[in-house]
Amino acid sequence: xxxxxxxxxxxxxxxxxxxxxxxxxxxxxxxxxxxxxxxxxxxxxxxxxxxxxxxxxxxxxxxxxxxxxxxxxxxxxxxxxxxxxxxxxxxxxxxxxxxxxxxxxxxxxxxxxxxxxxxxxxxxxxxxxx
Amino acid sequence: xxxxxxxxxxxxxxxxxxxxxxxxxxxxxxxxxxxxxxxxxxxxxxxxxxxxxxxxxxxxxxxxxxxxxxxxxxxxxxxxxxxxxxxxxxxxx
Amino acid sequence: xxxxxxxxxxxxxxxxxxxxxxxxxxxxxxxxxxxxxxxxxxxxxxxxxxxxxxxxxxxxxxxxxxxxxxxxxxxxxxxxxxxxxxxxxxxxxxxxxxxxxxxxxxxxxxxxxxxxxxxxxxxxxxxxxxxxxxxxxxxxxxxxxxxxxxxxxxxxxxxxxxxxxxxxxxxxxxxxxxxxxxxxxxxxxxxxxxxxxxxxxxxxxxxxxxxxxxxxxxxxxxxxxxxxxxxxxxxxxxxxxxxxxxxxxxxxxxxxxxxxxxxxxxxxxxxxxxxxxxxxxxxxxxxxxxxxxxxxxxxxxxxxxxxxxxxxxxxxxxxxxxxxxxxxxxxxxxxxxxxxxxxxxxxxxxxxxxxxxxxxxxxxxxxxxxxxxxxxxxxxxxxxxxxxxxxxxxxxxxxxxxxxxxxxxxxxxxxxxxxxxxxxxxxxxxxxxxxxxxxxxxxxxxxxxxxxxxxxxxxxxxxxxxxxxxxxxxxxxxxxxxxxxxxxxxxxxxxxxxxxxxxxxxxxxxxxxxxxxxxxxxxxxxxxxxxxxxxxxxxxxxxxxxxxxxxxxxxxxxxxxxxxxxxxxxxxxxxxxxxxxxxxxxxxxxxxxxxxxxxxxxxxxxxxxxxxxxxxxxxxxxxxxxxxxxxxxxxxxxxxxxxxxxxxxxxxxxxxxxxxxxxxxxxxxxxxxxx
Numbered sequence: 001x002x003x004x005x006x007x008x009x010x011x012x013x014x015x016x017x018x019x020x021x022x023x024x025x026x027x028x029x030x031x032x033x034x035x036x037x038x039x040x041x042x043x044x045x046x047x048x049x050x051x052x053x054x055x056x057x058x059x060x061x062x063x064x065x066x067x068x069x070x071x072x073x074x075x076x077x078x079x080x081x082x083x084x085x086x087x088x089x090x091x092x093x094x095x096x097x098x099x100x101x102x103x104x105x106x107x108x109x110x111x112x113x114x115x116x117x118x119x120x121x122x123x124x125x126x127x128x129x130x
Numbered sequence: 131x132x133x134x135x136x137x138x139x140x141x142x143x144x145x146x147x148x149x150x151x152x153x154x155x156x157x158x159x160x161x162x163x164x165x166x167x168x169x170x171x172x173x174x175x176x177x178x179x180x181x182x183x184x185x186x187x188x189x190x191x192x193x194x195x196x197x198x199x200x201x202x203x204x205x206x207x208x209x210x211x212x213x214x215x216x217x218x219x220x221x222x223x
Numbered sequence: 224x225x226x227x228x229x230x231x232x233x234x235x236x237x238x239x240x241x242x243x244x245x246x247x248x249x250x251x252x253x254x255x256x257x258x259x260x261x262x263x264x265x266x267x268x269x270x271x272x273x274x275x276x277x278x279x280x281x282x283x284x285x286x287x288x289x290x291x292x293x294x295x296x297x298x299x300x301x302x303x304x305x306x307x308x309x310x311x312x313x314x315x316x317x318x319x320x321x322x323x324x325x326x327x328x329x330x331x332x333x334x335x336x337x338x339x340x341x342x343x344x345x346x347x348x349x350x351x352x353x354x355x356x357x358x359x360x361x362x363x364x365x366x367x368x369x370x371x372x373x374x375x376x377x378x379x380x381x382x383x384x385x386x387x388x389x390x391x392x393x394x395x396x397x398x399x400x401x402x403x404x405x406x407x408x409x410x411x412x413x414x415x416x417x418x419x420x421x422x423x424x425x426x427x428x429x430x431x432x433x434x435x436x437x438x439x440x441x442x443x444x445x446x447x448x449x450x451x452x453x454x455x456x457x458x459x460x461x462x463x464x465x466x467x468x469x470x471x472x473x474x475x476x477x478x479x480x481x482x483x484x485x486x487x488x489x490x491x492x493x494x495x496x497x498x499x500x501x502x503x504x505x506x507x508x509x510x511x512x513x514x515x516x517x518x519x520x521x522x523x524x525x526x527x528x529x530x531x532x533x534x535x536x537x538x539x540x541x542x543x544x545x546x547x548x549x550x551x552x553x554x555x556x557x558x559x560x561x562x563x564x565x566x567x568x569x570x571x572x573x574x575x576x577x578x579x580x581x582x583x584x585x586x587x588x589x590x591x592x593x594x595x596x597x598x599x600x601x602x603x604x605x606x607x608x609x610x611x612x613x614x615x616x617x618x619x620x621x622x623x624x625x626x627x628x629x630x631x632x633x634x635x636x637x638x639x640x641x642x643x644x645x646x647x648x649x650x651x652x653x654x655x656x657x658x659x660x661x662x663x664x665x666x667x668x669x670x671x672x673x674x675x676x677x678x679x680x681x682x683x684x685x686x687x688x689x690x691x692x693x694x695x696x697x698x699x700x701x702x703x704x705x706x707x708x709x710x711x712x713x714x715x716x717x718x719x720x721x722x723x724x725x726x727x728x729x730x731x732x733x734x735x736x737x738x739x740x741x742x743x744x745x746x747x748x749x750x751x752x753x754x755x756x757x758x759x760x761x762x763x764x765x766x767x768x769x770x771x772x773x774x775x776x777x778x779x780x781x782x783x784x785x786x787x788x789x790x791x792x793x794x795x796x797x798x799x800x801x802x803x804x805x806x807x808x809x810x811x812x813x814x815x816x817x818x819x820x821x822x823x824x825x826x827x828x829x830x831x832x833x834x835x836x837x838x839x840x841x842x843x844x845x846x847x848x849x850x851x852x853x854x855x856x857x858x859x860x861x862x863x864x865x866x867x868x869x870x871x872x873x874x875x876x877x878x879x880x881x882x883x884x885x886x887x888x889x890x891x892x893x894x895x896x897x898x
Binding site: 002005008009012013016017019020021023027028029030031048050062084085086087088089090091092093094101 | 481482483588589592597600601604605607608609611612615616620629630631632633634636637640641645771773833834835836837852854855857864866
Binding site: 148190 | 226231234238280283284290294448449515661668714721725741
């Protein structure tokens, strides 16, 4: 009985494990850099990717579809079109790091998901009062 | 200065608290390994008895069919008698 | 004061090391006394290494040293709290997480708002737990206790090392000036649920240290029988309870504060608290088999060790930068130290489990697939597999970086496609398992127990199908929920009936008597009931609807049969922020149902740290929540962005939470001692 049992239990575990390991090719979201996107446009035609960076202050623009802003990473920056009007609170901060998910097309990043750096990790810089 | 005094006081209280058992005149002695063995057996016995009661309750409620109940009860009783034998032997030695 | 606190932490570290040394000397008889000591206990001349009897005084000293560590940590935490309340901005941590206008409550909460403080807070909880364990077991389990204390202070030692050398909360401000004001706590965190969320989660995370310590101690002394399992049952449930509360509160906060209308997003921080909960839940179930049937000894060891490791890992994930991207996972020193600690735990535990494999062998065998034992076993495998899936998804960015040289993360649908069917399997087991007989279940019992619930479940599916729910997962979930509801109600009904027959009690006294006699059994059922309610709530997610509109005064928009009118927007100045308050009337069939007031706030206005925050407003209902977010404003032109959502059945998730808590408390509640 124990042997039969072990087989059944093992089989269940195996099914879930294999499912986990193979089940997400459709849900993968590679992290890309701005540099890769710009230089390597051929490799990502219409593929969903994830990208992080700092919003260039002063570039935020509210438009009919949502928001438009520039995302800076190292020396480079990219124009992002975010298709939702509601943005996280931290989005408006002067210096804010965000992660966007979406598709890169014709020199523009079309994002449909935007996350700011986790709130519980919010730590600012101390400044001397004058 | 205040902080230094606080540190000294804390340290002194701590040391007194810790070394105090070294000067105790009476020290309790640990139970022996056999006692532990006995305790384990008693616990097993208690657990089995509880299971017998539980099976009885489930049978009463109508969850366990007569067949299941009889079998469960028999097996638990066998187990219990084995443990009681062990306990008696332990008690003798 | 900061110096006092820092010194306390130094002392605690030293004392924790000494505790380990003393208890090692005691356990391995490095200092012994002769056997006739009992005749002349006070005399020290008898100390010798020839007679192998442990010196009990050494154990008492060790115990007191451990208590001393706890005392020092408690004092250190108290010191930091005083500094926070007194706004001592010369301390970096205080200046970072509070400001003059931070409300007093959140000055206390700042203790766990940042990394350094939360590590100290972790230590504080562990210290309190250790002290409780020592007091509880002063005359009990004398064989295990020395080792338990060694493990507990060992874990303390690691965290003391961290707060002393890696992130010290008492570090002075790193500048040549003392700031006149601090940065203040993030407004998002100035919320009651958020203030309570970390402590509850920590009470759970840390709580699993106690069963872990007993497990290791049991392995060391090779006594892995029912006794140790029995001893830690209540501790395990206690830790599990707090962890559950922490997870639910976290979801509640996200739902009520973040404004995206959901409570769970599978983000790494959530996953980090979910993984130990999964293995912990498996453990809570499987110790029942070990207690009753003396089986699964090795498996239980592995479960509790993994749960503890996942707790440490969870603390790391939530407390480090490795959140949105795991890029920096092992890059910083903080992470490396945590990783090293985890590896040490795994190595020691693995050595102990392998070297004790003879005593861990169980003598009994599974008899049938349809038995309570096998029900528990299936539950365990499924919980652990789900944990693996979550673990894989959470760490995939790291794994892919190492294997493919490219950081790839997975999106929410990945988790859902695995978690939903597995969740349904678990829901089924929650209904079936408790009604299976131990060892083997006869056909007769099966028919007797499951025919009515099965009819109820199928009936529910038919009714909901006719009502217009056509998608497969919601239908299955509702059907299974009703099936489980059926089994649980039948259990209660039959229990009451048998008592009213036997003892002629009225149904209510019967219910009370039966529950208090079998606390873990009926407490467990109530927890299962809570889980069923939660699943009903999850179904609502499939029927969410939302609309986003730019409105000016007097405009209206419609959603799901409701008509929303923006009546007025009022500007208000408050102590630490300025707010635009919208007045939004909700009408159904031309009757006003409710008026909602979502707010658009600006914290620290007119400074360069200006921060916007949308304070949402919602009307909770049994069938659906009306959820409104004031997400943006162009006040001069009179244009306002409003987002409205109808979220069905969310209320049931919180209701389930209450049942879960109530049931667990019933199961933990101590039985009256029989004489």
